[in-house]
Amino acid sequence: MLFTESKFMSCDVNSSARLPLLESLREKTASPLIQEMRRRCYEIAFGAEEGASGKERLRQLEHAIAEMSELDKGSPYVQGDLFCFEDHVLFLIFKNSAHNDDAAGIQAGIIYTRQTAQPLRRLDAFCQEVQERVICASLSKQTEAPAGWRRSKTSRTTAFERFLAKQDIDFLFTAARRETAPQRVRAAELLDDDYTREFLRRTREAHLEGCPTKLLKGEVSGESGFSIDRLSEAGLVLREVLISCRTTGHALFRLPSADALAVITVSNAKCSECGALVADERVEDVIAPTELAAALLQDAAWLINRIYTILRRLGVPAAEIAIAPVTNLGEAHVMVNICGEAFLFVLRDGDLTPALARRAIDAEMEAGVARLVVVATGRVRDEARLFLSEHAARRARGGTDIEVMIIEGVNAVASELRRALERFSRDLIAEELCALDANLGFSASRLVMARFEMLQTNLTTNADYVPPPPATTSPHSSTRGEVKLLLPPLDHESPDARSSSVNERRDLSLSM
Ligand SMILES: [Zn+2]
16 A cells, blocks of 8 residues: 655745746756656757757757747646655645635655655655755745745644544544553454454453353364364463362362462362362363453453554554544444545444444544445444445535445455555646656656556565675666565455455455
């Protein structure tokens, strides 16, 4: 999944100043891709010429063609440019005053993956560079210096901020810290399995009633994925030894292990019920659910953790995920800000009923978001589905589009969520970069997408590719070495993953 972030600066960079600005950025930042492409084109058409005079000729040609085109169309020739780096792409777009935005200005942005180191710092450095160039240009022309960069402020960002403002700060911090605890993450992953959840619930109820759950042979290390050993490793259950009286059947005591029992039998301890030696009483392996299991099963806590983990693995920063306290009806609300767009998640460990659909809509209206994701681990009732789609249609008729996504069953969450967020990020980047399409001659966003996808595919297809030692400096290192920086293998889902079995799909989600 790709992310994008951009900043705006109000200043009128008129058409004659745009080409010099790109040229000056060429020295400090990188070659502007579209300008470079134009110049290669001229070279093919007019013949290449070496040296400084050749470069000057290209510059003159570019200016002459820009002038001709502007006279023809009445709009600036240069709309912006792209700057490609190993693991990110920077873009610069000149906003004309005729745009629906308030004033003319420059938009500088970055498109990056979750592997990109410090993307926001890179964007800031780029903004700084652009600003310096613009100030230099405006000083030489005695015009007003630009006011500085501001973050793109859309109503969606404020929806996330509004949600944050309503939450208790301490709760937000502790919730985020709690969800990242490795043991909790590992345990919640096991709870994806319906049978495991049911088993733990049953065990817990039995435990509270005072009847210990006996350990059955088949459950110790089942082949179906369910195994007590795995639950015990994840800290969800404790294996204990229960000693009970053979005569009365009363439980005498529980011990953490068979070793502890050895200590007691050596001491010749006697049963308080019948007086027989403890060594002669009934010994059974039993299991007891842990506090962690109880905490995760309560109020869909494990589901919150799953969603949190999936989002974090997709690359969403922790600061952009806000978890609200669970409602008194057992629903969890999680607000996520992705590239300036707020997503409200309503989670329920149970069926999606019409009543839940109604409450989800209320929450969405209150939060003022345009994207609602309802995750229910049980069945989605037709009435609830209808209710949500009717609501979306009503909103669309009213002119405020809302996207409602329903995820049924927890096995599909990781893949469905990823597909949906990838689609969202693709649309967003296409919208950001469409201003460059005319200059480039084809879709700029497709070019960027294809580039990132190629980097990802290279990584997954070369799964056992051993990277060369970092010291080698081959003449191709600048192009071939791109792959090296993205070393943590990205999980690239094959198109047939949808048809794979549930277990495979779950493994896929774990390896994200
Ligand atoms: Zn006894």
